[in-house]
Amino acid sequence: MIIIDNVSKRYGDFQVLTDCTTKVGKGEVVVVCGPSGSGKSTLIKCVNGLEPFHRGEIKVNGVSVGDPKTVLAKLRAHVGMVFQNFELFPHMTIMENLTVAQLKVLGREKAEAEERGKQLLDRVGLGAQALKYPGQLSGGQQQRVAIARALAMDPVCMLFDEPTSALDPEMINEVLDVMTELAQEGMTMMCVTHEMGFARRVAHRVVFMDHGCIVEDDAKEAFFAHPSSERARQFLAKILHH
Amino acid sequence: MHEIYEFDWSSIPGALPYLMHGMVISLEITASAVIFGIVWGTLLAMMRLSSISPLSWFAAGYVNLFRSIPLVMVLLWFFLIIPHLLETIFGFPRGTDLRFGSAIAGFALFEAAYYAEIIRAGIQSVPKGQISAANALGMTYGQGMWLVVLPQAFRNMVPLLLTQAIILFQDTSLVYVSALADFFGAAYKVGDRDGRLVEMLLFAGAVYFIICFAFSQLVRYYQKKLKVA
Numbered sequence: 001m002i003i004i005d006n007v008s009k010r011y012g013d014f015q016v017l018t019d020c021t022t023k024v025g026k027g028e029v030v031v032v033c034g035p036s037g038s039g040k041s042t043l044i045k046c047v048n049g050l051e052p053f054h055r056g057e058i059k060v061n062g063v064s065v066g067d068p069k070t071v072l073a074k075l076r077a078h079v080g081m082v083f084q085n086f087e088l089f090p091h092m093t094i095m096e097n098l099t100v101a102q103l104k105v106l107g108r109e110k111a112e113a114e115e116r117g118k119q120l121l122d123r124v125g126l127g128a129q130a131l132k133y134p135g136q137l138s139g140g141q142q143q144r145v146a147i148a149r150a151l152a153m154d155p156v157c158m159l160f161d162e163p164t165s166a167l168d169p170e171m172i173n174e175v176l177d178v179m180t181e182l183a184q185e186g187m188t189m190m191c192v193t194h195e196m197g198f199a200r201r202v203a204h205r206v207v208f209m210d211h212g213c214i215v216e217d218d219a220k221e222a223f224f225a226h227p228s229s230e231r232a233r234q235f236l237a238k239i240l241h242h
Numbered sequence: 243m244h245e246i247y248e249f250d251w252s253s254i255p256g257a258l259p260y261l262m263h264g265m266v267i268s269l270e271i272t273a274s275a276v277i278f279g280i281v282w283g284t285l286l287a288m289m290r291l292s293s294i295s296p297l298s299w300f301a302a303g304y305v306n307l308f309r310s311i312p313l314v315m316v317l318l319w320f321f322l323i324i325p326h327l328l329e330t331i332f333g334f335p336r337g338t339d340l341r342f343g344s345a346i347a348g349f350a351l352f353e354a355a356y357y358a359e360i361i362r363a364g365i366q367s368v369p370k371g372q373i374s375a376a377n378a379l380g381m382t383y384g385q386g387m388w389l390v391v392l393p394q395a396f397r398n399m400v401p402l403l404l405t406q407a408i409i410l411f412q413d414t415s416l417v418y419v420s421a422l423a424d425f426f427g428a429a430y431k432v433g434d435r436d437g438r439l440v441e442m443l444l445f446a447g448a449v450y451f452i453i454c455f456a457f458s459q460l461v462r463y464y465q466k467k468l469k470v471a
Contacts, residue, residue, distance in 0.1 A: 050374050077380025087375035091393050100389060101379035153379060 001026045001157050001188045002047055007056035009042060016042050017053065017212045024157070029189045031199040031220075034209035035235060040192045041084075043209070044159050047190065048072075048079045061156050077105050080150030080158040084165050086142040088134035094121065094145055095130040098152050106153065113152075120148035124178050140171030144178055157188035164195055196239060200224060208232045253436040254445055257428075264428030265449075267342070271424065272411045275349035279410075280403065282350065283357025288387070290362055301358065308355035314416050320348035321420040341422045345414075353410055360402045364395035401465045408454050408461075415450075425449070 002024040009017040017039045024030045032040045045051040047058055049065045049072040058065040063075055088097050098117035102108045108116075121127045124144040126137075134142055143163055150158060160179065164172045176198050183189055183202040193199070199206055199220065206223040208216040210231045216223060227233050254261075289301035308316070324347065325340040368391045376386030396403075415426035423431060426446055433442030 045374075048378060050377060073377070073380050073382050076378055079378075081375075081378035083371055083375060083378075085369075085371055087369075087371045089372065089375070089390055089394075091397060101381060104385055104389065105380040149379070 001028070001061060002190060003057075003059040004043070004047070005057045005059075007043070007046060007053050007058060009039075009046065009051065009053040009055075015212055017046070019056070020209075020212075020214050021056075022207050022214055022217050024188060024190050026188055027186045028204045029183045029187075029191070029202050030205045030207060031203040032190065032192045032207045032209060033194060033196070033199070033235070033239075034215075038209040039212040040209045041161050044161050044190060044192050047159055048076045048081055050081075073105070077101070077153055078156050080147075080153060080155035082143070082146050082150055082158065082160045082163045084162040086134070086139070086146045086166070088142055088146055088149070090134050093131050093133055094126070094137070097134065097145060098149050101149075102152055116152050117148075120151050121145070123151075124148045125174075138171060139167045140174045143167065143171075143175045147175075147178055147182075151182075157190070158182065160189065160191040160193065162192050162194075164193065194239060196224075196236070208235065210235075247440070249441055250438055251441050251445070253432060253438050253442070257432040257442075260423075260432065261425065261428050264423050264425040267423065268411065268414045268425040271342075271345050271349060271414045271417065272407065274346045275353050275410055275414075276403075276407045278346070278350035279353035279357045280361075282354035284361050284392070286354060286358035287361040287365060290358065291365060305355045305358050308352050309359075313352055313413055314419060316352045317345065317348045317416055318419055320344040341417070341420045345417045345420065345422060349410065349414070353406070356406055357403065360399055360406065361395065364399035364402075365391060367398050368394045397468070401461050401468070404461045404464075405458065408457050411457075412450060412454060 004020055004022050007017055007020045008015070020039075020043055022030070032044065034040050042051055046053045047060060047065065049070075053066060056066075060075060060079060063070055065072070065075065088094075089100070092100060095114060095117055098120065099110070099113040102113035102116065103110065118127065118130065121130055124147060126141055126144055126148070129137060129141065129145075134145070137145065147158075147163075163179070164175050167175065172195070176195060179189070179191070179198065180202050191198075191203075203220045206216070206218060206220050207214055208218075208223070208227070208229070208231075215229050216227060216232050218228070223232070224236070227236060286301045286304060289297040290305070292298050292301075321341060321344050324344050328340060329335075372390050372394070373386050376390040377383075381389065414424055417424050418427045418430065421427065429442045429446035430439070433439035436442075
C-alpha cells in the first residue's frame with residue numbers, strides 16, 4: 001500500500017531524512033516512534049506529499065508521490081491524515097468540516113455527504129455535536145472529529161501524525177479507542193506516536209527512527225521483546241518508565 | 243478693533259438636497275474603492291506570498307510604490323492623464339466627464355496597496371496547519387485558500403478593513419482637486435456662493451465627524467464581540 005524506498009530529505013545543510021526505507025502493507029498497522037527531532041513527522045508528511053523530498057521514491061497504492069506528473073490533490077483525496085493539532089476548520093460547523101471536502105473534492109451530493117458525515121460522527125460518538133463549532137468541543141472530541149473528517153473521504157489508508165501529543169492525558173484514550181477500532185477493522189494505518197500501549201495492542205510492526213534514519217523496522221513482538229539497537233533500548237527504557 | 247464674526251447658518255437648509263447628492267457621490271466613491279481595493283488587494287497579497295518570484299516582486303513593488311507617494315498626487319495623475327489617454331486611445335469625445343470614474347480608479351488602485359498589506363497579515367495569521375489540512379483532504383491550493391484560509395483571514399481582518407474604509411471615506415474629500423462635487427466639494431461650493439464658507443466647512447466637518455465616529459464605534463463593538471467569540 002505504502003512503499004518508502006531510500007527517501008532522503010534536507011533543509012539546507014541539515015539532513016532530516018537519510019535513506020529511509022520501509023513499507024506498510026494493506027491492512028497493516030505500522031507505528032513509527034523515536035525521539036523528537038528524529039524525522040518521524042517529516043517522514044509521514046512525505047507520504048502524502050505535504051513535505052517534498054529530494055531523493056528516493058514513495059509509492060502509495062502504486063502511485064509515485066515524488067513524480068511531478070502525479071496530481072497530488074488527487075492522491076491526497078484518498079489518503080486520510082490526522083494532525084497533532086487537529087486542524088479542524090474553526091469557521092465551519094462540525095458537519096461542514098466533515099462535508100466540505102466530500103462536496104468540493106469528491107463532488108458528492110450534499111445529502112449523500114451529510115449522510116456519510118452523520119454515520120462517521122455517530123461512529124466516533126459525537127453524533128450530537130454536528131451543529132457545533134470546533135471551538136466548542138474538547139481536544140479529544142476535536143481529534144475524533146478530525147479522524148471522522150478524514151474517514152469521510154473513504155481513504156485507502158490513514159496517516160496519523162502524533163494524534164495524541166496535544167491532548168490532556170484524560171482525553172488520550174478516547175482517541176486511541178477510535179484508532180484501535182479502526183485498526184481492528186482492517187484499515188491500513190501509519191501512526192507516528194509515543195503511545196507504546198497502543199503500539200503493543202494494535203501495531204503489526206514498529207519502525208524506530210533516530211537522527212533521520214530508520215534504525216529498526218521490526219515485528220511488534222520482536223521490537224518490544226529485544227530491540228536490536230542501543231538507541232531503541234534507551235528510548236524504550238525512558239518511555240516505558242511511566 | 244474688529245467685529246465679532248456673526249454665524250449665519252441659513253444657507254444650509256436650502257442647500258440640503260445638493261449636499262445630499264454630494265454625500266451620495268462620496269459614499270459611492272468610498273464603496274466602489276473599498277470593493278475594488280479589497281479584491282485587487284487580495285490578489286496582490288496572494289502574489290506577494292506566492293512562491294513565484296516575479297509575482298512576488300511585482301506585488302512588493304506595487305505596494306511600495308503606492309505607499310510612498312501622496313494620495314492627492316495619484317488622484318491628480320488620474321484626473322489629468324487617464325482622460326487624455328482614453329481620448330487618444332479610445333477616441334472618447336473631448337470633454338467627456340470622466341472625473342467620477344477616474345476618482346474611483348485612483349482610490350481603488352491606491353487603497354489596494356494598503357489593503358494588500360492588511361490582507362497579507364491576515365493570511366499569515368491563519369496557522370499553516372490549516373492549509374496542510376486542506377491539502378491533505380485533497381483540496382487544491384485555490385480551494386484551500388478560498389474555502390479555508392481567506393474566510394478565517396477576513397474574519398480576523400474585518401476591524402482593520404473597516405477602519406481603513408473610514409480613512410478612505412475621509413480621503414474622498416480630496417477629489418476637490420478635480421472640482422467633483424462630492425460632499426465636501428458641494429459644501430465648499432455652497433459656502434463660496436453664499437459667502438458663508440466658515441459655516442459650511444464647520445458643518446461639513448461635523449457631518450464627517452459624526453459619520454466616522456459612529457462607524458468607528460461600531461467597529462469597536464464588533465471587535466469586542468469577535469474577541470469573545
